[in-house]
Amino acid sequence: MARFSPSEAGSRVNGGFRGVGVLALQGGFAAHVGKLRAMGALIREVRTPADLVGLDGLVLPGGESTTMTLGMEREGLAEPITEFIRSGKPVLATCAGTIILDDAHLGLLDISCDRNAYGRQTHSFEADVKIAEIDGEPFTGMFIRAPRITRIGEGVEVLATLDGHPVAVRRENLTALTFHPELTSDNRLHAKFFESIPVGHLAEIGKDRDRTSAAASQSSQPKSQSEGASG
Numbered sequence: 001m002a003r004f005s006p007s008e009a010g011s012r013v014n015g016g017f018r019g020v021g022v023l024a025l026q027g028g029f030a031a032h033v034g035k036l037r038a039m040g041a042l043i044r045e046v047r048t049p050a051d052l053v054g055l056d057g058l059v060l061p062g063g064e065s066t067t068m069t070l071g072m073e074r075e076g077l078a079e080p081i082t083e084f085i086r087s088g089k090p091v092l093a094t095c096a097g098t099i100i101l102d103d104a105h106l107g108l109l110d111i112s113c114d115r116n117a118y119g120r121q122t123h124s125f126e127a128d129v130k131i132a133e134i135d136g137e138p139f140t141g142m143f144i145r146a147p148r149i150t151r152i153g154e155g156v157e158v159l160a161t162l163d164g165h166p167v168a169v170r171r172e173n174l175t176a177l178t179f180h181p182e183l184t185s186d187n188r189l190h191a192k193f194f195e196s197i198p199v200g201h202l203a204e205i206g207k208d209r210d211r212t213s214a215a216a217s218q219s220s221q222p223k224s225q226s227e228g229a230s231g
């Protein structure tokens with residue numbers, strides 16, 4: 001099983017840790033890693049099915065949904081990710097991560113997405129998004145070649161809309177956004193997600209950490225070898 005990187009000290013909560021995976025086949029995973037790490041998550045970048053073992057939560061980042069879908073097929077990740085999501089552990093999807101869950105892809109969220117729906121003129125834009133269950137100011141939604149959610153199935157809750165279209169939805173453990181909360185300094189959405197993750201239940205994670213921490217203190221290895229650049 002893949003280990004957490006030596007740099008991931010993580011914060012112990014009630015004697016355990018939250019082990020959070022970030023799908024890292026392609027796209028904007030590094031900013032999610034940074035935010036969740038700062039909150040105290042033990043981060044593991046997910047590139048193979050083995051990387052999912054023992055995780056308590058998962059992020060599906062933005063990027064290119066076609067490339068991500070091909071990568072998942074190549075690595076045999078579609079089925080383990082499906083199982084992970086069905087197991088009820090918290091999952092946060094952003095933009096392309098939302099597209100790969102829709103009815104035309106993995107079919108794990110009963111929504112339809114129109115890719116790149118905002119067109120060339122508004123390739124990328126910012127808009128205030130008022131999100132149910134996030135108190136205070138509206139969130140600054142960064143929309144980058146964003147999809148538009150054009151259909152919502154039964155059991156899918158709409159948390160926020162923009163011009164009448166859902167931009168944040170939830171079904172049970174799955175929260176899916178069409179914008180990029182990892183690209184702003186506002187941590188409220190990540191904090192909400194992080195707090196929804198049950199503290200690590202697998203002793204394996206703690207052992208992993210102990211081993212990697214010991215290894216890190218014995219060597220002068222550069223930190224964060226697994227933190228790849230995002231595309």
Ligand code: GLN
Binds near residue numbers: 063066115116144145
């Ligand atoms: N346009 C991309 C796609 O179709 C999504 C863009 C994003 O994730 N920011 O996959």
